[in-house]
Amino acid sequence: MSKPVSLVTGVSRGIGLAAVHRLARDGHEVIGLSRSAPPAGTPCTFVPVDLSDAAATDAALKEITQRRTISNLVNNAGVPVPDRAGEVTLEGYELVMAVNVRASLQAMQACLPGMQRQRYGRIVNISSRAALGKAERSAYAIAKAGIIGLTRTWALEVGKDGINVNAIAPGGVVTELFEQNNTKEYVEKFAAATPLKRLGTPDELAGVISFLLGPDASYITGQTLFVCGGMSVSSSMI
Ligand SMILES: NC(=O)c1ccc[n+]([C@@H]2O[C@H](COP(=O)([O-])OP(=O)(O)OC[C@H]3O[C@@H](n4cnc5c(N)ncnc54)[C@H](OP(=O)(O)O)[C@@H]3O)[C@@H](O)[C@H]2O)c1
Secondary structure, three states: OOOOEEEEEOOOOHHHHHHHHHHHHOOOEEEEEEOOOOOOOOOOEEEEOOOOOHHHHHHHHHHHHHHOOOOEEEEOOOOOOOEOHHHOOHHHHHHHHHHHHHHHHHHHHHHHHHHHHHOOEEEEEEOOHHHHOOOOEHHHHHHHHHHHHHHHHHHHHHHHHOEEEEEEEEOOEOOHHHHHHOOHHHHHHHHHHOOOOOOEOHHHHHHHHHHHHOHHHOOOOOOEEEEOOOHHHOOOOO
16 A cells, blocks of 8 residues: 655654654655755655745645645644734744745645545644744734634635644644743743643654544544643643
8 A cells, every 4th residue: 555645844853853753653655845954864755945935835835746646734834933012023924924824825725636636635734822822922823823713714625525624733842943932941931830840842743743644533623732731721821
């Protein structure tokens, strides 16, 4: 039997890199996108692209989907821009929306015809616990809340084609993104405010991505799974 072909964005490090390893172990053939390459030996076909560039993204996706039918799409690439409410810049807003939302829309549209032809597809969009509100992350909160809306909307439209669409909203996960965008004091405070009293690991997220792409998730669509150590139900959310 041929392996399912899975397209993952943001594979050079963090959650995306962990997802590549996990999916490869679980029998997927993985095609990965990001600007920089993942470490040598990472089990995916790497296609370099800057997802903030709409035309380059379109060209890369066309090239991939002309050659292969994608069964599983993981819209993982994302960037936050720290921004106080009064200081949000259009430049920051546009970058965050481009990488988190617009590129996800383009990837879905590129993969959709193939998924519809084979009457099967799985899409997992990576949102964030910040969709519920996070100080100094206006653009990021807009983008990640938007991802939840898109997930629900796409699920309504493409369920009839045998395509499931779900989102994962991570809490704090130990990756470059989290550590570079938050002070050490904040990371400690964040872990203390999390019901499980620790941050998550990229592997813990990769396992949930694999589950949502696997046979046991066949009747789940339109959902957002908070993988956040309980942070989304914490009364001391920060
Ligand atoms: N870590 C957390 O605590 C956390 C919490 C909630 C949600 N999330 C979400 O989880 C996802 C993965 O985050 P992470 O923590 O693994 O982040 P990360 O370690 O910073 O990795 C982000 C990935 O996205 C890629 N990327 C960023 N900008 C890109 C661009 N313009 N074009 C192409 N690829 C780009 C990066 O590759 P290049 O830089 O090489 O391009 C990298 O592979 C993101 O959507 C993030 O918002 C993370």
